[in-house]
Amino acid sequence: MTPATGVSPREPVRAWGRVPEELSARIPAEQRGPGRGRDDVRLLVSWGTEVAHRGFRELPELLRAGDLLVVNTSTTLAAAVDGWIGHARVVVHFSTRGDDGRWAVEVRDPDGKGTTRARAGGPAGARVRLPGGVRLVLVEALSAGSGRLWWARVSGGEVPVLLREHGRPIRYAYTERDQPLSVYRTVFALPSADGAGSAEMPSAARPFTAGLVTELVSRGVRFAPVVLHTGVASAEAQEPPYPERFAVPEASARLIEATRAGQGRVIAVGTTAVRAVESAAGADGVVRARAGWTDLVVTPGRGVRVVDGLLTGLHEPEASHLLMLEAVAGRAAIDRGYEEALRRRYLWHEFGDAHLLLSAEERSR
Numbered sequence: 001m002t003p004a005t006g007v008s009p010r011e012p013v014r015a016w017g018r019v020p021e022e023l024s025a026r027i028p029a030e031q032r033g034p035g036r037g038r039d040d041v042r043l044l045v046s047w048g049t050e051v052a053h054r055g056f057r058e059l060p061e062l063l064r065a066g067d068l069l070v071v072n073t074s075t076t077l078a079a080a081v082d083g084w085i086g087h088a089r090v091v092v093h094f095s096t097r098g099d100d101g102r103w104a105v106e107v108r109d110p111d112g113k114g115t116t117r118a119r120a121g122g123p124a125g126a127r128v129r130l131p132g133g134v135r136l137v138l139v140e141a142l143s144a145g146s147g148r149l150w151w152a153r154v155s156g157g158e159v160p161v162l163l164r165e166h167g168r169p170i171r172y173a174y175t176e177r178d179q180p181l182s183v184y185r186t187v188f189a190l191p192s193a194d195g196a197g198s199a200e201m202p203s204a205a206r207p208f209t210a211g212l213v214t215e216l217v218s219r220g221v222r223f224a225p226v227v228l229h230t231g232v233a234s235a236e237a238q239e240p241p242y243p244e245r246f247a248v249p250e251a252s253a254r255l256i257e258a259t260r261a262g263q264g265r266v267i268a269v270g271t272t273a274v275r276a277v278e279s280a281a282g283a284d285g286v287v288r289a290r291a292g293w294t295d296l297v298v299t300p301g302r303g304v305r306v307v308d309g310l311l312t313g314l315h316e317p318e319a320s321h322l323l324m325l326e327a328v329a330g331r332a333a334i335d336r337g338y339e340e341a342l343r344r345r346y347l348w349h350e351f352g353d354a355h356l357l358l359s360a361e362e363r364s365r
């Protein structure tokens with residue numbers, strides 16, 4: 001199967017406006033000072049429109065025995081590879097492998113600063129030379145009207161091997177410097193037998209540490225692993241998510257349903273976990289084991305059937321992910337939370353601070 005393009009949601013307009021450039025997290029938390037760890041980030045907590053400011057290490061105090069955290073175990077790939085079109089140097093971002101063996105890729109120009117800038121997509125038939133004798137030929141745009149991502153055929157080698165030997169993590173211009181791949185992998189990341197993974201880190205889970213997970217388990221909080229391999233996002237223009245591979249195993253589906261039948265809450269760690277479990281829910285709302293492609297775009301109109309809360313990062317005002325947050329918590333809660341995040345100068349992006357969204361009713365319990 002080659003996935004079709006997902007549905008484009010409406011573009012949100014945000015009253016809280018622009019995020020100042022200085023609020024982009026440029027380096028990981030553990031590199032901001034001696035003795036710091038991944039969990040040394042702030043945690044904005046929203047119970048409806050009521051807001052509290054905590055540290056991520058206080059998460060166990062905000063959850064209770066019987067709660068279930070749904071976590072994405074997709075590992076992050078070294079998805080950026082240098083290449084050449086003729087004599088011009090380019091950088092190829094490998095996004096998603098199709099069932100027919102083709103890869104969805106984005107070809108970008110190096111900017112001379114260690115990152116990249118957008119490049120006109122295509123044309124069909126364009127050939128890219130890659131290290132190790134690997135060749136890539138652009139075949140067709142991933143979707144009509146968008147020339148950013150292209151389906152490409154690869155010859156002369158296997159992409160997982162190419163990425164292991166010559167790839168590096170995708171890095172965006174707001175970051176300060178290159179980082180090792182380990183920085184872009186979460187404590188939940190597991191290798192895939194076929195070499196599959198995410199082009200970009202499922203970053204909501206990044207602040208978790210082994211010690212914090214142990215404390216949560218000791219308090220009776222459970223974990224349900226799912227998989228959703230994320231593709232390449234756009235650095236210049238926010239777009240709805242493209243179809244992505246996902247899997248909800250039988251054991252996790254049973255855990256989710258058992259939690260819903262009891263007094264626990266199902267809290268997704270990241271928008272990728274929401275997309276996976278909501279894709280596995282039938283029309284009756286029951287989550288069953290399922291794997292394949294999902295083109296689901298969660299919006300307030302569609303709503304959520306499974307999750308009671310969401311632990312996520314902070315998103316740009318144009319991001320389609322905000323529609324998913326609204327579906328979980330409501331527009332008023334999101335606007336109020338983000339106003340506070342800007343006022344208190346929280347940090348954005350994959351190395352930034354975190355946001356826990358819970359229902360207003362939970363505050364009184």
